[in-house]
Amino acid sequence: MLTVDDLEIGFSTLHPLAGVDFSVARGEILGLVGESGSGKSMTAMSVMGLLPLIGGRVTRGSIRFEGEELTTLDEARYRRLRGGRIALITQNPMTSLDPMVRVGPQIDQGARLHLGLDARAARIRTVELMARMRIPDAARVYDLHPHQLSGGLRQRIVIAMALAGDPELLIADEPTTALDVIVQAQIVQLLVELVRERDLALMLITHDMGLVAQACDRVAVMYSGRIVESGPVAAIFEDPRHPYTRALIGCIPRPGMAEGTLAGIPGTVPSIADLPSGCRFHPRCPMAVAACRDRVPQTVAVAADHGVACLLAGAASGDAP
Amino acid sequence: MAKYAIRRLLALLPVFLVVTVIVFLLIHLVPGDPIDNLMRSGSDPAQRDALSRAYGLDRSLVEQYLAWMGHLVRGDLGTAIVQRRPVAELIGENIGYSLALGGLALAFSAIVGIVAGVTAASFQDRVADRALMSLALVGSTVPSFWLGLLMILFFAVQLGWVPVSGARHWTSVILPATTVGLAGMALVARVTRIAMIETARQDFVTLLHAKGVSRFTIQTRHLLRHALVPVLTLLSLRIGLIVGGSVTVEYVFARPGLGSLLIRAIGQRDYPVIQGSLLMLAIAVMLGTLVGDLLQAAMDPRQREDDRS
Numbered sequence: 001m002l003t004v005d006d007l008e009i010g011f012s013t014l015h016p017l018a019g020v021d022f023s024v025a026r027g028e029i030l031g032l033v034g035e036s037g038s039g040k041s042m043t044a045m046s047v048m049g050l051l052p053l054i055g056g057r058v059t060r061g062s063i064r065f066e067g068e069e070l071t072t073l074d075e076a077r078y079r080r081l082r083g084g085r086i087a088l089i090t091q092n093p094m095t096s097l098d099p100m101v102r103v104g105p106q107i108d109q110g111a112r113l114h115l116g117l118d119a120r121a122a123r124i125r126t127v128e129l130m131a132r133m134r135i136p137d138a139a140r141v142y143d144l145h146p147h148q149l150s151g152g153l154r155q156r157i158v159i160a161m162a163l164a165g166d167p168e169l170l171i172a173d174e175p176t177t178a179l180d181v182i183v184q185a186q187i188v189q190l191l192v193e194l195v196r197e198r199d200l201a202l203m204l205i206t207h208d209m210g211l212v213a214q215a216c217d218r219v220a221v222m223y224s225g226r227i228v229e230s231g232p233v234a235a236i237f238e239d240p241r242h243p244y245t246r247a248l249i250g251c252i253p254r255p256g257m258a259e260g261t262l263a264g265i266p267g268t269v270p271s272i273a274d275l276p277s278g279c280r281f282h283p284r285c286p287m288a289v290a291a292c293r294d295r296v297p298q299t300v301a302v303a304a305d306h307g308v309a310c311l312l313a314g315a316a317s318g319d320a321p
Numbered sequence: 322m323a324k325y326a327i328r329r330l331l332a333l334l335p336v337f338l339v340v341t342v343i344v345f346l347l348i349h350l351v352p353g354d355p356i357d358n359l360m361r362s363g364s365d366p367a368q369r370d371a372l373s374r375a376y377g378l379d380r381s382l383v384e385q386y387l388a389w390m391g392h393l394v395r396g397d398l399g400t401a402i403v404q405r406r407p408v409a410e411l412i413g414e415n416i417g418y419s420l421a422l423g424g425l426a427l428a429f430s431a432i433v434g435i436v437a438g439v440t441a442a443s444f445q446d447r448v449a450d451r452a453l454m455s456l457a458l459v460g461s462t463v464p465s466f467w468l469g470l471l472m473i474l475f476f477a478v479q480l481g482w483v484p485v486s487g488a489r490h491w492t493s494v495i496l497p498a499t500t501v502g503l504a505g506m507a508l509v510a511r512v513t514r515i516a517m518i519e520t521a522r523q524d525f526v527t528l529l530h531a532k533g534v535s536r537f538t539i540q541t542r543h544l545l546r547h548a549l550v551p552v553l554t555l556l557s558l559r560i561g562l563i564v565g566g567s568v569t570v571e572y573v574f575a576r577p578g579l580g581s582l583l584i585r586a587i588g589q590r591d592y593p594v595i596q597g598s599l600l601m602l603a604i605a606v607m608l609g610t611l612v613g614d615l616l617q618a619a620m621d622p623r624q625r626e627d628d629r630s
Contacts, residue, residue, distance in 0.1 A: 048531050083533035090531075095524040100546055100621055110532050145622040161532065 001026045001201045002047065002086075002169055006061035009046055014272045015059065016042045020227055021299070022220040024169065029195055029202045031212035031233070033248060034222035037269040040205045043222070044171045047203075048088055049078045065169070084114035087162035089172040093154035093179070097146040103157045104130075104142030110164030129160045133190065152183035159190065163198075170195070173205045188215050210252045213237060218305075221245045224270055224280040227299070231306030241308040243285050279311065287312060326615055333607055340607075341393070344599045345386050348592055354378060355402040358589045376402060389596065398600075399593035401586075408597040411582060416601065418488055419567060419578040423605065425498035426563050430505030431556055437506070438513025438548070443540060445518055453510065460507030465566055469500040469573045486575040497574045501566040505559040512555050516548035550621050557613025561606045568602075 003023040008015055017039050024030045032040050045051050047063055049070060063070040065086065070078070082088075087110075090096045097106060107129065108122040117125060123142070130138035133156040146154055155175065162170060172191060176184040192215050195202045204216060212219050213233060220230040221244060229242040240246045250263040267284040270276055276283050282292035291311055299309040356372050373379045377388060392399055398408035441453040476496060477485040484493040520526065521544055529539050568580030575581075579598045586594035618624045 050527065050530055053527065053530060079533045079535060081533070082531055088528065088531035090524055090528055092524055096528050098525045098529075098543060099623060101543075109534065113533055147623050158528070161528070165533065 001066060002203070003064045004043070004047070004061070005064070007043070007046060007058065007063060008060035009042060009051060009056050010059040011054075011056045016056075016225050016272050017046065018225045019061070020222070020225070022227055022230060024201045024203050024218075026168070026201050027195065027199050028218060029192065029204055029216045031216035031219040032203060032205045032222060033207065033209060033212055033219060035207055035265075035269050037224075037271075038222045039225040040207075040222055041173055042225075044088065044173045044203070044205055047171060048082060048086065049073065049075075050082075080114070083110045083162075083165040083167065085165075085167050086169045086171065087165065087167035089158055089162045089170065089175045091174040091177050093151050093158050096158050097154060097161075099146050102143050102145055103149065103154075107157065107161045107164050110161060111166075114165035126160070126164065129163060130157070133157075133160045134186075135160075151179055152186065155179060155183075155187055156190070159187070159194075163194070167200070169201045169203070171203045171205070174207070175204070176211070177206075177208075184211075191215070209248045213252070221248065224275065225272065226280065226309065227307075228281065228310065229306075229308045231303070235303060235306045239303075239306075241302055241306075241313050242281075242310045243287050243312075244281050279309075322619065325618060329611055329614060333611065336607060337604075340603045341390060341600065342386070344596050344603065345389060346382070347599075348587070348590070348595045349382055349385070351590070353590050355590045355592060358403060358591075389593075398597040401591055401594045403586075403589045403591045404594075408593045411594060412579065412597055412601055415578050415582045415598075418576060419571070419580065421494050422497055422501065422567050422571065422576070422578060423560075423563050425494055426502035426505070426567070427556065427560065427609075429498055429502035430509050430559060430563070431552075433502075434506040434509025435513050435545075435549075435552060437510040438552075439517060439540065439545060441510065441514040442517035442521075442544075442548075445514075450514075454514070457507040457510045460503050461511075463503070465500050465504060466569055466573050468503060469497065469570055472496050472500060473574070488576050488578075493574075493576070497567075497570045497576060500573075501563055501570050504566075505556070505563065508555060508559070509552055512551050513548050516551050517544045520544050520547040546620065550617060553613050553617045553620070557610045557617075560609035560613070564602050564605055564609075 001024055005021055007017055007020040009017045020039070020043060022030065022032070032043060034040050042051075042056070045054065045056070046058060047065075047070070051057055058071045061071070065081070070081075073081070097103060104123065104126050107126040108117075108119070111117045111122040111125050112119070115125075127138045127142055130141060135141055135153060135156050141149070141153070146157075149157070155178075159175070170191075175191065176187050179187060188211060191202060191204070194200060204211070206212060216233050218231065219233050219236050220227045221236075221242065222228070223244050229236065229240070229245045236245060237249065240249055244265075247263070247265045251265065253262050265284060270280060270283070276293075278294045279285070279288075279292045279297050282288040285292065289312070295311060297309045297311045297313070299307045300313055301307050302313055354373075355376065356369055356378070359372065360369060370379070377385060380388075389399065398412070400407055401411055404411065437453050437457065441450040444450045473485055473496065476482050482492075483495050484490055487493060517540070526539065526543065529543060530536075567578065568583060570576075571578040571580035572584055579601055583595060583598040583602075586598065
């Protein structure tokens with residue numbers, strides 16, 4: 001449904017994304033994982049066609065949605081796509097709703113724009129949608145303002161807002177990061193249900209490998225503006241080939257883990273103004289060899305639908321040195 | 322909302338009381354009194370005392386204040402000492418001119434300011450934005466009396482479009498209103514622009530774009546609404562300055578109005594007229610601010626909530 005190929009974007013002379021490839025199929029949940037600063041949200045903004053809003057542009061590559069090239073699409077047609085066929089769910093439910101407008105009409109807006117409903121029909125649809133989001137007493141909540149609702153409820157409103165225009169592809173940018181653990185689990189479960197019952201495609205952006213294991217079908221691991229490893233969730237967790245993927249999996253806490261054994265990843269994602277040469281992960285990589293400093297690793301297939309961009313990919317399987 | 326309005330109105334009562342004290346004391350503490358105006362210097366001291374007694378000026382300040390307040394609560398503003406006419410009548414003759422001037426100045430500040438601010442924000446950092454903001458800077462720094470004189474020279478004397486002074490024709494209000502409103506207009510433009518730009522950076526605006534809402538709708542329906550909140554605050558603060566500015570501008574343009582009435586009365590130390598017209602100006606400021614606050618509360622649901630708790 002969505003295929004991103006060799007995507008590079010630019011902000012004046014800087015390139016936060018430098019050759020990103022991935023795809024999402026209908027009915028599939030793709031996890032896009034990485035630390036803060038790896039370019040996940042930039043990827044979301046690129047697909048939404050909202051880069052100009054933050055001063056960026058696509059400088060290379062293509063984004064195809066149902067066969068249609070989006071990087072060259074004119075604004076009027078892109079606008080019909082946004083909310084109508086591709087929808088966005090943002091991270092912080094506290095700031096994602098207009099504080100001066102009642103929540104119901106904020107959901108209506110999408111249905112009126114993209115489905116051509118009048119005010120009454122949109123309201124009926126919105127209340128149904130809110131009820132489907134398991135918002136109790138939806139008809140009453142419709143008339144409340146955002147500040148009268150809890151974070152979890154607001155995030156359900158944001159999801160309802162995304163679904164209002166009946167989209168086919170959902171992009172959820174860290175939809176649970178700002179919520180407490182119990183609400184997180186409920187929201188993830190809701191998203192998974194919606195994907196299954198409406199046959200949507202979902203691009204779930206997160207930094208949480210645990211969430212990926214729990215909810216996703218496939219995963220693309222992102223580091224410093226590139227996809228370093230991608231494949232089915234089972235394959236990635238059983239046989240992670242990229243040292244960064246392994247490090248991320250090592251960051252998932254498990255019950256019964258001895259104190260002090262939860263691993264972090266030393267160092268930070270490099271700034272896009274000062275990128276390392278060769279493999280961008282080499283300064284933090286425990287397995288880096290001299291060649292990693294000079295050569296940019298190409299993505300190689302290590303199994304069906306499992307690609308890795310690491311010079312040591314062949315050797316770096318589970319029992320590597 | 323109605324409850325909130327009534328509570329805010331009641332809260333003005335103590336303010337009003339303090340204002341009456343200040344209005345009363347201000348003029349009584351200035352040297353000289355109305356009798357100086359009525360009698361030539363060197364006239365008979367006994368006659369002087371008689372006049373003083375007749376107007377109650379021989380009594381203590383406290384007694385005079387209480388007497389004035391006593392009449393005031395019954396709606397009586399007293400009688401002018403020099404013109405020997407009821408103060409209410411004098412105010413009635415002049416207040417229309419002042420309301421027209423102040424109202425037009427406020428409307429000019431608000432409408433032109435908001436339009437300029439929205440335009441500047443939608444062309445952020447481009448030529449139109451820079452030009453408008455430079456003009457706004459000039460507008461907010463030029464003293465209004467000087468600007469008034471310049472405008473009289475250009476529009477009234479050179480071009481002859483509007484009358485030089487007075488208030489015989491309705492067009493005569495245009496120049497003074499522009500003069501009084503210009504500084505406020507410039508500030509409103511700057512505040513509108515920056516509020517639009519700041520709001521545009523918020524997450525919910527990104528989501529509006531992501532919903533496929535057009536740029537124009539986002540600007541006019543959503544950003545503008547947010548920008549109006551600080552603009553209303555600014556406008557209700559400007560009301561005081563507009564009232565104050567009208568006083569000098571009425572004088573520059575030789576217009577009738579409360580300002581002209583007040584300035585003449587101050588020269589004559591005509592206590593009842595001074596007190597009455599100052600009180601009117603103070604009430605205008607208080608009511609204007611109240612209306613501004615109420616409008617703001619009506620627009621922003623969060624403010625109503627905060628106040629209820």
